[in-house]
Amino acid sequence: MTAAGLCRGLDTLFAVPPEHRLDDVDRVTARQVLGCDDHTLSELLGRGLPASGDAGEERFDSRDLFNLALYSGTGTTVPEQAFAYSLRWMRASTDELLAPRASRFALSVACAADACGPQPTSVLALPRPERCGGAVHDLTVEPAGGTVGPDDDTVTRTASQLAVTATVHTRGERAELRSPELRAIAAEFAAMDLRWVKLPEALSDDVELVTTRGVASCDSASRYLAGLCERAGFAAVTRIGWVVGMLDLVHAWVEVEDDDGATKVIDPVFALFSATVRDANPLLRDPAVALRTNRLIPTGLSTGGTVAAHRCAGGPTAARVTTKILPAPTRPQEGS
Template identity: 30%
Template sequence: MPPQAVKINARAWDEVADSIEFVPAAYSSKTRPESAAQEMLRCGPGDIETLVAAGLPFDVQSGVRHFDVNDLYNLGMYSGRSNTQPELAFRMLFRFAGRQVADLLHPKSWDFQVRLDCTECGGVAPWRFEAPDAVRFGGAVNHVVAPTRASEGTAEYKATVTTTGVRTPLVSSELRSLTRDYLEAGYRWQMVPVAMQANYQLVHTLGSTSCIAASLLLAERFRAAGYRAEAKRGWFCGVLGGALDLPHASVEVEDDDGVLKTVDIAKAQLAARLSSNTEAFQDLCLGSIYNKVIPSTASGSAAFATHECGSQTPVHVRADIRSLR
């Protein structure tokens, strides 16, 4: 790489760091060592020094600087380099959004497997898992293997889940106006820790947004306008063969026609940012359902799983969702 290119990259990292909001210390978990940061951002030690000087938070563990993975994702996403791991991952994530919308409306089956880990387990106890709930949107859940007995440490949930898509655009002018106002407010999508997303007022005060935070705020505005609405969590399917586990949420609202609609506000935002030919998909996100999302019984700010062992450490939920052809 010529010297001039290195210099340009160093200045650009300054600009990127200034343009995003780093995770506040109260929600930050600095688990990625400096070597992993360089790999994620496709950068060198000098670039990390530049980012640290520009305010990138870190902790020193055993003499090595460690960073929050959300901060690293956001730096990569907004770097404009096209080769960072976050950019490549999200480009692959949304490559479907520029294709024919009809592909998202037919029934589709998924091999759904979730591993639950209570990492600081207090002993044998029952599990509670917010299971897939595709039935209420015309899908099905079959061949269920659930953690029905009390156990210690780990548990699994397995099922075959069928999703489908239906065009049900918002008919209420009030709901459409509130949705449009949110999209035009200028919030910047960022990767945010799930616990911080539940504090949706803080997220939006920082000028940021995320799927859970956006859904919680939009549901609140829908209810204030007199509509029955709730933010609900779920899973986004078929991402890197099940290898990318992203928290997902949307708003479920009863429209003027009495039909339960889904407003997937964050996916509409991301699609608009990442690709220029996703208008049809963005429209689909504003009221309709599509077959790449599995809804669950969990509310927008709730955990997917709990273990009644007394541990104060949240259960780690790892989903592996693969398309059945």
């Protein structure tokens, strides 16, 4: 079953283009990701799975392997099991998705080099849950001092590492899309039957892949949907942030002004994800409903923004980014 599913998945795989390939995974790790034996891996290579290197010593792009495994339909691969676990909250009731939630938030960035270069600068985005009816308490930045970016969206320090911690309060909101045009746009997007895939950073906001290849990242799906809204005459922006329970994923969604003057969240990728979850809350895919879950922690940044960055020795350098979002004791929000 695993071999058959992987072969079917290979037929629909969007392979990372050669100019963006990393080839960062060997055969042993590839078999672990795909949950297959060496014979099946060789069969996939014979059917066209991209790889480099000599026979028996091939190397693969980890994103190709992840995407292949995720849509193999076997239910046994590492990506499938990881997604099933991290998306189990989509089965929650509407009340659970809207209820106030408190989380202890910690984000850090550090130079990934063995020795940080001269003139180091580290930048982090700040959580901005107040944009969605939430609040931040006990915000701490280490090291202290430095500057905060425009509109308090980012914090910058002259340092090889930087950390932000806070208690973040979020709450969800269910709102009807009043505009028939917005409902039609949401329905049109849902009918495209796109696949979310891991993409190279250089392609993550490539809207053309949505229309020509049927694949999307959070960024490109949100950009595409926001573009549809704008062309229909609605004020719309993309937003990036974090999802409680999906720590390695910087998420993106759309904020659009409806006919009633209210700004509402349309989350195109949550709709795609929920289609893969058995017994998911149907509101996540309802084109007539703008559902903002209590798991969104927004920044003040749009798609294309960076939540963590480091520079030293006169240019951007590789960085180690760590994100932790854990349950915290609740306390009343200001103004609630």
